[in-house]
Amino acid sequence: MQFTEFGLNEQLLEAISYMGFEKATPIQDQAIPHIMQGADLIACAQTGTGKTAAYILPILNKIAGNNDHLTRALVIVPTRELALQIDQQFNGFGYFTDISSIPVYGGGDGGEWEQERKSLTTGADVIVATPGKLIAHLAMGYVKFDDLEYLVLDEADRMLDIGFHDDIMKIITYLPKKRQTLMFSATMAPEIRKMASKILSKPAEVSLEIAKPPEGVLQAVYLAFDEQKTPLINSLIADKPECKSILIFCSTKKKVAEISRTLKGNNYSVAGISSDLKQSEREEVLVKFRARQIRVLVATDVMSRGMDIKDINLVINYDAPQDAEDYVHRVGRTARAETTGIALTLVNRDDMYKLKKIEGLIEKEIIKIPLPAELGIGPEWDPRAQRPNKRHGGFHQKKRKR
Numbered sequence: 001m002q003f004t005e006f007g008l009n010e011q012l013l014e015a016i017s018y019m020g021f022e023k024a025t026p027i028q029d030q031a032i033p034h035i036m037q038g039a040d041l042i043a044c045a046q047t048g049t050g051k052t053a054a055y056i057l058p059i060l061n062k063i064a065g066n067n068d069h070l071t072r073a074l075v076i077v078p079t080r081e082l083a084l085q086i087d088q089q090f091n092g093f094g095y096f097t098d099i100s101s102i103p104v105y106g107g108g109d110g111g112e113w114e115q116e117r118k119s120l121t122t123g124a125d126v127i128v129a130t131p132g133k134l135i136a137h138l139a140m141g142y143v144k145f146d147d148l149e150y151l152v153l154d155e156a157d158r159m160l161d162i163g164f165h166d167d168i169m170k171i172i173t174y175l176p177k178k179r180q181t182l183m184f185s186a187t188m189a190p191e192i193r194k195m196a197s198k199i200l201s202k203p204a205e206v207s208l209e210i211a212k213p214p215e216g217v218l219q220a221v222y223l224a225f226d227e228q229k230t231p232l233i234n235s236l237i238a239d240k241p242e243c244k245s246i247l248i249f250c251s252t253k254k255k256v257a258e259i260s261r262t263l264k265g266n267n268y269s270v271a272g273i274s275s276d277l278k279q280s281e282r283e284e285v286l287v288k289f290r291a292r293q294i295r296v297l298v299a300t301d302v303m304s305r306g307m308d309i310k311d312i313n314l315v316i317n318y319d320a321p322q323d324a325e326d327y328v329h330r331v332g333r334t335a336r337a338e339t340t341g342i343a344l345t346l347v348n349r350d351d352m353y354k355l356k357k358i359e360g361l362i363e364k365e366i367i368k369i370p371l372p373a374e375l376g377i378g379p380e381w382d383p384r385a386q387r388p389n390k391r392h393g394g395f396h397q398k399k400r401k402r
């Protein structure tokens with residue numbers, strides 16, 4: 001659809017045209033009319049679909065021009081990066097309006113607290129917040145949500161993964177009961193539906209076809225204990241001289257350093273990339289990798305989303321990705337333009353539940369390959385694997401600072 005067909009005001013249409021958006025994306029086509037009509041909404045859409053504008057535009061359309069700068073919209077998001085991005089989009093789309101928005105997120109040095117307090121009390125029209133930090137402000141008693149009309153829960157599935165369920169339910173106790181609530185999630189797992197049934201009222205529902213990895217990718221899983229993972233990577237790379245461009249993702253900076261060191265020791269052309277590198281250094285590494293001067297790139301999960309690298313022959317997930325949709329993004333980096341690619345994922349016992357989520361999202365079982373004989377036997381596949389409980393040690397559900 002054309003943006004002019006939604007009934008948005010002139011200032012927003014002007015901003016949209018400045019941004020160079022010509023047509024609405026499918027999620028915008030589906031979601032904007034429901035939101036404009038005032039319905040609660042549950043939307044299944046992944047990052048990259050234009051989901052943010054799908055709720056920002058109708059909200060801005062409604063609140064622009066009030067001129068009283070009372071807080072009318074609250075967007076709750078899982079991470080600080082997302083809070084910043086969404087705040088920027090409110091500013092971008094709201095450029096020709098009088099709307100102000102503020103991001104509120106944890107992990108700062110405390111210096112931002114006073115600025116946030118001021119905005120929360122003198123009324124930013126829109127607040128984009130991570131749950132923990134918002135609760136800290138709410139507990140001080142000065143935040144007033146009496147005039148709030150819109151609540152958005154963005155990336156709801158990620159928020160539940162991080163363990164924000166109780167925080168979200170607590171925040172909701174501070175909000176007016178009469179409001180329009182919009183929930184966006186990349187997946188519609190049963191716990192998402194359960195939360196939706198508590199928070200939303202007779203929601204409209206829209207859903208985008210979930211992206212699937214390209215057909216040409218050979219996907220496989222190795223079930224491995226942690227100590228088997230690095231030797232396995234070595235053996236996988238040694239076995240595949242035809243793979244000229246290999247990308248390895250792992251969950252920590254320490255692992256990036258460790259794997260890079262081991263592979264270098266075996267004379268492979270390797271570079272590691274993590275937040276330890278300066279931006280200019282990261283870019284230099286990426287240029288060399290794209291030019292195939294570096295054969296193996298080892299990167300942290302955090303780096304993975306922002307990196308624009310395609311045409312990889314082999315993607316190895318040293319650790320199973322936290323989010324099933326990250327898996328799809330990563331696998332999508334291989335097998336472009338009629339080539340075939342390989343995506344291998346190493347899964348330890350604690351991560352088996354993540355693999356189940358991935359298989360659920362792509363609606364396909366991924367083949368599990370036995371480890372090479374010299375590495376011994378790996379853990380047994382548990383089709384009923386659950387997220388490890390913190391009381392039983394192992395994986396912990398502590399809220400991660402992202």
Ligand code: AMP
Pocket residue numbers: 020021022023024025028046047048049050051052053
């Ligand atoms: P999101 O899924 O909200 O993270 O959006 C992904 C990207 O698509 C963002 O960079 C948006 O600026 C961009 N985008 C959103 N809507 C449109 C559109 N209608 N046309 C072109 N790009 C868009």
